[in-house]
Amino acid sequence: MNDPTGISEDGRRGAAASDDAILQTTGLARSFVQGGETIHVLRGVDLVVRPGEIVALLGPSGSGKSTLLQAVGLLEGGFEGSIRIAGSEAAKLDAHGRTIVRRDQLGFVYQFHHLLPDFNATENVVLPQLVHGATRAAADERAADLLTALGLGHRLTHRPSQLSGGEQQRVAVARALANRPALVLADEPTGNLDEHTADRVLAEFLRLVRGEGSAALVATHNERLAKRMDRVVRLHEGVLT
Secondary structure, X not given: OOOOOOEOOOOOEOHHHHHOOOEEEEEEEEEEEXXXXXXXXXXXXXXXXXOOOEEEEEOOOOOOHHHXXXXXXXXXXXXXXXXXEOOEEOOOOOHHHHHHHHHHHEEEEOOOOOOOOOOOHHHHHHXXXXXXXXXXXXXXXXXXXXXXXXXXXXXXXXXXXXXXXXXXXXXXXXXXXXXXXXXXXXXXXXXOOOHHHHHHHHHHHHHHHHHHOOEEEEEEOOHHHHOOOOEEEEEEOOEEO
């Protein structure tokens, strides 16, 4: 059985793991000082996610899942170690370089949808495409296709306040996939939904991500949902197993 981190039994990382990885972290660490005490949030995390693979990042609250996603999403600095995205080292990029990688390679889904309240469902999915350089006509078509695939073809012109929680999260999923990212990072994407709605949204998320050919790293504390993904890795006190 393959080690979920991509490391062989003798501790050496195989060349194949890095050659075909869409995401690879090596020795990823994060700590901070609080009240004179050093808190180690991540302790040398080694992780490989391959193209098209959906990996569940399982762990209880406070285990470091969100911190790990923030690191690989290039959302903040202060980390030690290597982060390679689509084969290129990203950990040491400047702010502009990180922005380019996030725009071109990554998609994000959060527990709270963070939709723009003054824009309708289509517009929320169109905006990141316009930033990416798409024409308005192409962006509108892409948005309609994604939202329809998520069962929202009848809600294209509705604003977030007119949508249910599950519908809002579906819009967030469509927005994350709008620019065809190589890797989608999802932080408790169904954590704010009831169990029935969470099941439906996750099923649609997995179906659409697989259909788009993207990879995904999905943080969750829900064992039942994690088992529906291709592979599960566990984070406990900053250590990945």
